[in-house]
Amino acid sequence: MAVKLNVNSVEHTLEVPSNTLLSEILRDHLNLTGTHIGCDTSQCGACVVHMDGKSIKSCTVLAAQADGADVTTIEGIANGGELHPMQEAFRNNHALQCGFCTPGMIMSAIDLVQSNDKLSAQEIREGLDGNFCRCTGYHNIVKAVLEAQEQM
Amino acid sequence: MYQFKHHKSTSVDHASELHSNSDEGLYLAGGMTLIPSMKLRLTAPTDLIDLSSIEGLAGISNSYAGLRIGAMTRHCEVSASSEIPALASLASLIGDNQVRNRGTIGGSLANNDPAADYPAAVLGLGATIHTNKRDIDGDSFFLGLFETALDEGEIITAVTFPIPKRAAYAKFPNPASRYAIVGAMVSDSGSGIRVGITGAGACAFRARAFESALNKDFSVDAISAIEIDHSDFNVDIHASAEFRGHLIGAMVRQAVVQLTE
Secondary structure, eight states, X not given: OEEEEEETTEEEEEEOOTTOXXXXXXXXXXXXXXXXXXXXXXXXXXXXXXXXXXEEEGGGSBGGGGTTOEEEOGGGSSBXXXXXXXXXXXXXXXXXSSOSSHXXXXXXXXXXXXXXXXXXXXXXXXXXXXXXXXXXXXXXXXXXXXXXXXXX | OOOOEEEEOSSHHHHHHXXXXXXXEXXXXXXXXXXXXXXXTSOOOSEEEEOTTOTTSSOEEEETTEXXXXXXXXXXXXXXXXXXXXXHHXXXXXXXXXXXXXXXXXXXXXXXXTTOSHHHHHHHHTOEEEESSOEEEGGGTEEETTEESOOTTOOXXXXXXXXXXXXXXXXXXXXXXXXXXXXXXXXXXXXXXXXXXXXXXXXXXXXXXHHHHHHHOOSHHHHTTOOXXXXXXXXXXXXXXXXXXXXXXXXXXXXXXXXXX
């Protein structure tokens, strides 16, 4: 089937099998491998991207459901060489170790900050409920989001 | 996941027609349960009839009978609504932000997972489920494990919740999946108390013993001695039937405390 997607402001029309997931079309067809597949069961959040401005788990959305949508991935948030404030805050606060969860964590955190007024540390922890990090213990991630919300 | 034919439906009638012309077709709402089930090959529809492109199936409005929520309304929209705070709070406890951005109330009710949250709200608030054929009283909608009063091919179009005088939802979530191990919606309509329980049995049910005790005396003391028959309750690695029975009392008490403090 034909799927039309606007990914990071570039229009694509792709012919894919009906059972293709959004995560697969991004990684395998568009080579946007910054979107990670961790659990592939919509638990871990490594695959989070924005679809029409909302954070979603791309391993649990069919490419067919994203037909006609605007998709933003981790590759689409920096402004040229200038990091997005959330990326910058993750770097400043050492909010990652192995980095596997980071793309999904950042995409979730951006939506969280954009969808809410000033968040407390506790609200950030609850808001990132759908993203797992097995390295950091979350403390520095929460610090990074607290810092980034001042810049966004 | 096996291959299937994906259809975009333009209206409820069109979706219904696509369904009746399909071999083993299924409707696709938000897909938060259906897609994982298909990935695990627990279900393998020949056709997926996508309801997301139908205009008018999503949205929240006030009607003479209460709060009308379109079947394709996402959990995040219900959690941001203000008319029934207990319902908004229930929606905010479903899954995580990403699940709430996709999952729909109609999909949740049609699926009737024994641990889903919305069935407790339908029973606890006395809701009516509207379909493309009829209106179904919420009390007669949930029939058993993943079984509802919906006929083959019938489509939920909306749900109407009467606005209660006061209501509260208390939930003991599974910390990994955030599904309810037990959840209790307690409401006071002004003319009677309702208690809807999810997570404990094969499907959601009303806890009549708690309702009649709270109708006489709306207090924690009134329900402290109620014995719960847990012989038919669910058992899994997370909780025994006996523990689920205990949680019913605990969750109803929490909800009553919220409403009386």
